[in-house]
Amino acid sequence: MDTTLKERVEETLEQNGLSKKEAAVYLALLELGETSAARVTRATKLRQSTVYLILNMLVEKGFARHTPRKRKRLFIAEDPSVLGGQARRRAERFERIVPELEALARTGGEKKVRTMLYEGLAGIRSALWYRIKDTSHKKYTAFYGRIDEKTPSELTSTFLQWNETMTKQGTTVRAIAPEDPSLSSFRSTDKQDKREVRLIPREKYDSSLSIEAHDDFVRIVMMKELQALIIESPEVARSLRHIFELVWEKTPAQGS
Numbered sequence: 001m002d003t004t005l006k007e008r009v010e011e012t013l014e015q016n017g018l019s020k021k022e023a024a025v026y027l028a029l030l031e032l033g034e035t036s037a038a039r040v041t042r043a044t045k046l047r048q049s050t051v052y053l054i055l056n057m058l059v060e061k062g063f064a065r066h067t068p069r070k071r072k073r074l075f076i077a078e079d080p081s082v083l084g085g086q087a088r089r090r091a092e093r094f095e096r097i098v099p100e101l102e103a104l105a106r107t108g109g110e111k112k113v114r115t116m117l118y119e120g121l122a123g124i125r126s127a128l129w130y131r132i133k134d135t136s137h138k139k140y141t142a143f144y145g146r147i148d149e150k151t152p153s154e155l156t157s158t159f160l161q162w163n164e165t166m167t168k169q170g171t172t173v174r175a176i177a178p179e180d181p182s183l184s185s186f187r188s189t190d191k192q193d194k195r196e197v198r199l200i201p202r203e204k205y206d207s208s209l210s211i212e213a214h215d216d217f218v219r220i221v222m223m224k225e226l227q228a229l230i231i232e233s234p235e236v237a238r239s240l241r242h243i244f245e246l247v248w249e250k251t252p253a254q255g256s
Contacts, residue, residue, distance in 0.1 A: 016087065017061065021046060025054045026063050029077035034067060036074055062086065102131060114232040121154050124221060127228035128162040135214060137170040141244040144177035145208040151223050167193045176247055178202045198251040213240040
């Protein structure tokens with residue numbers, strides 16, 4: 001296997017519950033087929049005692065099986081498609097209980113403001129999809145920011161995917177945004193996305209932040225820093241909506 005590809009596969013396996021050494025042993029099993037601990041030891045260059053422990057751990061985790069023989073115990077990697085099916089079923093089961101877990105988290109800290117910081121492209125994606133089903137068929141308010149020329153294209157694509165998801169589930173928005181050419185592509189779908197936007201001249205409002213007020217949480221996306229912040233607080237969300245309404249009333253609609 002190509003070194004770069006192998007490193008990427010190992011990283012994915014680590015993200016799915018294996019340690020670095022466990023991932024290396026699992027890949028060795030895939031390449032060797034039904035084999036002994038001694039051959040895995042030679043392939044991975046790990047200590048034989050370590051390999052024995054890892055092989056048994058992989059069996060416990062469902063990533064490998066052992067086939068007893070009269071003289072020695074052999075091991076074989078579990079079929080990747082079987083593991084993929086198991087992972088999907090686990091994810092589906094977890095997805096079904098997410099609303100209950102979120103409700104429990106909110107109940108446990110009802111008197112406290114909860115803040116969650118997300119970093120990087122993956123973090124921003126997680127923040128955008130945070131409680132997305134709770135926003136279905138609802139209207140929120142937002143202060144949109146301009147798109148900086150240094151904004152990664154992957155982030156722009158993520159925003160477009162998120163916006164498409166919000167539109168499909170019937171979520172609508174009223175927004176204040178700076179009058180900036182960088183938003184022209186995004187603004188071109190205002191009508192079909194049922195998005196009502198009022199513009200403020202850039203010399204008066206020049207921001208690259210996206211700030212949204214939902215029923216009981218606020219989401220802030222900092223595009224330059226590749227960070228996002230969720231503030232779970234009905235009071236903070238309500239206060240931001242009041243500020244939005246003050247600005248909205250003072251900002252003329254386009255064409256008026």
